[in-house]
Amino acid sequence: MPNKNINFENVPESITKPKHYHKGGIDVIGFLQEHFPERxxxxxxxxxxxxxxxxxxxxxxKNGIEDLEKAADYVQRLMELEKGSESIAENS
Known part of the structure; x- marks a missing residue:
């Protein structure tokens, strides 16, 4: 669900739609909004x-291996969060 309080009308596309996030007609932000809904x-x-x-x-x-390392870091953080949640659920 797009934020209706922000007006992007005068913001250049290099800011709102960088090419490295829009490939083959797929928008990363739109993908995330559709596949990972609020709540x-x-x-x-x-x-x-x-x-x-x-x-x-x-x-x-953009940044090659550095970006893959950053992605791996976020996946690791998510895994640690999930393991913590599982541990809490098991001890309840």
Missing amino acids: KYTISEGFFIGNAIKYICRYKE
């Missing part, structure tokens, strides 16, 4: 998932 994921989960996908999608056009 299904915690803020932390959404942040880790979104950043991992973002870095994977852009690594060839």
Whole structure:
């Protein structure tokens, strides 16, 4: 669901639609909004998932291995969060 309070009318497309996030007609932000709806994921989960996908999608056009390392870091953080959640559920 797009934020209706922000007016992007006068913002250049280089800011709102960078080429490294728009490939083959697929928009990373739109993908995330559709596949990771509000209230299904915690803020932390959404942040880790979104950043991992973002870095994977852009690594060839931007920072190569560095972006893949960043994606791996966010996946690791998500896994640690999930393991912590499982541990809490098991001890309840």
